[in-house]
Amino acid sequence: MSGPGSRPGRDDSPDRLYTLTGGRSRAGTDSPFDLVxxxxAESAPVPGMQSEHAAILRMTERPTAVVEIAAELRLPVGITxxxxxxxxxxxxxxxxHPRHQAAVPDLELLEQVLVGLRNL
Incomplete structure (x- = not known):
């Protein structure tokens, strides 16, 4: 039978997660983070920094989604x-948040479609 520590490369025991987050269970109500x-990173890791924080700074030298960071760290998204x-x-x-390119309709094309529908 497998227990929580039996998954290779994964250590998500409640004690470890509690220690990582300083006992917090949520990022806060004003947290801007969702999966996407x-x-x-706005700075490089510094000596003495928590290893997970340093790892996040290294992997976010380029824009990286929260879900990718969690997967790379092998941590639950909430903890991440x-x-x-x-x-x-x-x-x-x-x-x-990723930019959503709202498609602006071409007004001339819409007018042509409207004229075509009226002619039917």
């Missing part, structure tokens, strides 16, 4: 959001 939020909130609060990362 892009995170970018807490770690990201810590980095955001200290200005070490920035966060933004």
């Amino acid at each position: 939020t892009l995170v970018v 959001k807490i770690l990201l909130a810590d980095l955001l609060a200290t200005g070490r990362v920035s966060a933004r």
